Amino acid sequence: MSRVNKNPHAGKTGPTREFIKLVNDMARQRRHSDIIRDFAECAYLAIAQRVPFTAPERAAQMEERFVEIVKRGGGEPYRDQLSRLLAMTVDGLEEGGDFFGAMVADLGALNEGFGQYFTPFEVSRLMAEINLPDDEMRRLVEANGFVTGCEPAAGSGGMIIAFSEVMKSRGFSPATHLWFTAVDIDPFCFHLCYVQLALLDICADVYLGDSIANRFQEVASTPAKLRFLATHGSKVSDYVRQSRIEPTAPVATAPARVPAPQLDLFGGAP
Template sequence: MSNKSAQRKHATTTGNHPKELVKLIQQMSHRHHTLDVFSDFVELSALSISNAIDKTQFEARERRYLEIIAKYTPEEVQAFPKMLAELVMSFEDETATGSVGDVLGPIYMALDLGNERSGQFFTPAEISKLMARLLVGDGSDVRERGFLRLNEPACGAGGMVIAYADALQSAGLNYQDSMHAICVDVDVRCVHMTFLQLALLHIPAIVVHGNALSMEQWSHWYTPAHVMGGWRGRLARERDQTAPQGAPVETTEDGAAVLVPVEPEATPTTGAAAIDFGKLEQLALF
């Protein structure tokens, strides 16, 4: 197939996969509430990815997976991997255009699943990308520092973090190596959405189900890029290099200062180093 033919084929299929994902969700809504189907889809997908990389939490998350899947018939269960395939292909369509975008956020809002009573509205992708590109600029600051650390204590579907990845890519930087994110949300559905999207885009991140106001934390989710990229060590080295000379360095079990919780090891560990929410602003770049 020629390049022009491939481009025409891509042009005719771009945008179809999110629509197919919505159709698959809606087809199951005759027996289940749409919000339940969507929530179960993102959680099942998140559990599957987590269990492939984080063996310290495998048993509990495998039990949760089986608990969710038991609600559905064998025929319905087959729809979930199809949904994940449509999501993956949606991201492939995005990356084929040279950009990185939020897929689940717009679908979540299009299905009218947002919680207006709690003020839950996702920032439109265009605004997120504009903010990110204004702050990243030509990427010279990131090149000088080595990598960017991004904190998002109200992450939603992860759209703002994805926008920063897109901005870094536009500046000629590999976001898989030049950015690490800590994402927090009180809504566990948002945690699963963020983790799933960042995992599929291979963005190094730790996603926390927690409350940045009360400082409660209930679960930690490590993206494959965080684990495979050796970010535990990178964050620890960055902490040591930036600590004031002669100042006491606080050591946590994960070796990545107070901002990072315990990450998965080859053998199970006990305890957890909590994220210091006091150091998180609404959106912090440092």
């Protein structure tokens, strides 16, 4: 793991500062990296388990894993703290940009063995502007109804967030006009990316795996994909067929299920 910034509050304001402050308070008996990784995984489990695309067997495994993490962290007080971190994440994302971005480096949660370094969001935004000119975006939306993208080393999802912000600035909805595939080999990044894209209402299939070797252990679709499929219907299947894509994530709506209350990080049982 990377080293914890000795003064991670420096220069931070609003939800970011409050998030780091709470993690610091929680880290009196545990490492910062363990706490932020617990949070990322629990937030992922709490959101992904509620999405109808998640198979019942996988949902049951998610519930068991969630309970295991909370119990290991100290039970209900730990769950309450994780819930507060999630609320701060929502507030932080409303301010724009990649909320987790540089913050996870300050908290010592990056994996130096993977050579992890998250691209500054300003750079991601510039790259999005350059790679998706306004006229090209409008041509793609007119032709297909949406724009697709693939991020093979997604990290916390900063590049995808930048693309979605560019789309919104041009009058399009990331939930209905953008369909992204995101991949990362690190479970921590997989969780971070999924949480941010899900909370930002971005349609995405997020994969845990190796994009070079084309080997994947897990895939989770964000809640926005339900609206994306409802909006475009058969256009999605037509696009997949014409593009010769071999989807491993679902392209049709699955039956709804009742979520398990143990997995609630949203302030009460569903």
